[in-house]
Amino acid sequence: MKTGRVLKVAFKGLGRNKLRTFLMMIGIVIGITALTLVVSAGMGAQDRIMERVKKFGLESMMVFAGAGREMGQPTAGQPATSLKLEDAVAMKQEVRAIADVAPFNQKRQADVKFQDKSTTTMVFGVTPSWAPVWDWDAAEGDFISDEDLTGLARVCVLGPTVKRELFGTANPIGEQLRIGNVQFEIKGVMQAKGTSPAGGDMDNRIYIPLTTLMRRVTNVDYISNIKVRLTTAKDMDKTAASIQALLRERHKLAPGTPDDFTITTPTEVTKMAEKVAGTFNIFLALVAAISLISGGVVVANIMLISVNERRKEIGLRKAVGAQRKDIMLQFLYEATAVTLTGGVIGIILGAIGAKILEAITQMPTSISWESVALGVVFSSLVGIIAGLQPARRAAALQPIEAMRA
């Protein structure tokens, strides 16, 4: 009852001096807005990592040609030539935990023509095992077959984007198109997969037999990747180690020389992405913390000035029977009410800001109950900490001293 009345007194005190209240609030609003933005961006990044790992497959790993490669990063400089088709065959034969392998290579930019229409797309040279390993098959017609692979057949399977660009709604199967100067027959259209975690269109691709790509299109004897599907998600590191040992032996690498390939596991992908997001988040959280601290200092300062200005009011309250505790609570409530209100406004602005950020940068954000809870907790904490010293000072005033002021 009495506490409720003191709370009411605090709100009335704030309402009586709106400019002061506004000035106290503004720093907290900025701080909590920043905090909410950071947490939303962080949560969004985490969601994206999980999505990436799920798309990649939890029972999979990837072998890249060349050292120090990462998922989704384009090759810089000369392509690594160390990885051969025979490596994939050997891996499947010799490492027991491997269920299947999908070796592939790609040509990043290829001009594709059908009659008078043309487009630019990525050409993937693949084996039939692509479909089970990626869990990604033809939706219409057929995928690349073993006969296509051994016969170096000039057949292709279109991604839905390529199909739309060149054929619209017409049926492309059985038609002929040109990749560069080589003519291919279309034998299927892939299932749609949408945007990749890195932001590329995974449907803007054409698949041809790996052997055909190597001999007739790019004229190389190496491959870029081997995606591996395991029988189980357990003992991932052990399997990675046996693949590493096998490849080092096959590539005749002397002990002490670095690998000329890179093996990436889902846990590694997760860790890597978290590390990148973590660095970014620490930096932004620091900015949010600094603005919250400066907001808190502003609140503490204005509260101190306010206590000084209101010595007479405090003296009067004490003269008519207010206890130390009542005065203390009144000023703590004032400070906390300001920062908490500022916090709620900050959470709303932060959520709106996160949506705008998402629209502009395509970076996913996620407003979670964690970010709301953080905002509420931090803004209350700042209020209590910033209000404590002014409230103490107010409570310590003697009624008679305050009356004289």
Place this chain on the structure above:
Amino acid sequence: MNNSVIQAVNLTKVYNKGGGGEVYAVHDVSLEIQKGEYVAIMGASGSGKSTLMNILGCLDKPTGGSLKLDDVEVGTLTDEELARVRNRKIGFVFQSFNLLARTNALENVELPLIYSDRTDITRLAREALVSVGLADRIHHNPGELSGGQQQRVAIARALVTDPEIIFADEPTGNLDTRSSLEIMSLFQQLNAKGRTIVLVTHEADISEHARRIIKIADGRIISDEVNSQPRDAGREMSALVSKEVPNENR
């Protein structure tokens, strides 16, 4: 059965000046005030009368002597206990009204009740305002009231907790003659209903409204006399008004 509300024995308030000198604001004051008395404490400025009132009103602590309010020794109470005594047993009226700005009369009068255990604070505050004749000014802010009306809000605030004693420190100091008489008349009406009032003033004619006059100089009581024929503020006011009325009607 003891009927006294204030029993002060050898009250002293000493301030230490720099260099070891001591100043006695209140020097060995002993006095007793009974329930229902109307006492004026009179003295020139600097005589120590306000310090004495602050001590009697538990706003300040004496450096020596003992003080009983309503048979309770208050000299040994903590700050928190003193706050409770002020809240329950004492009402204050100040020279400069000390109303909260931008806060209406009702909320100003509710102020002491906020810190009490009472729950019906709005009803009590409204009744107190009605009793001082401000029924039609309840929602006015101090800035919209005359000096006399502001002081009546302050008196309502002092009355609202139904205290044992009302202390008034120069309550007419900021008011014109007519408003002063209004306030003095209000005090006399309250005293007639049994309220104990202690009035501090430096004006002899104001002190003559009380029924007992204690004169203070240099922190000591120099006289303590019953005023057998107190001035009647209500009658003085009617006289003042009747002097004005013919002028207004002319």
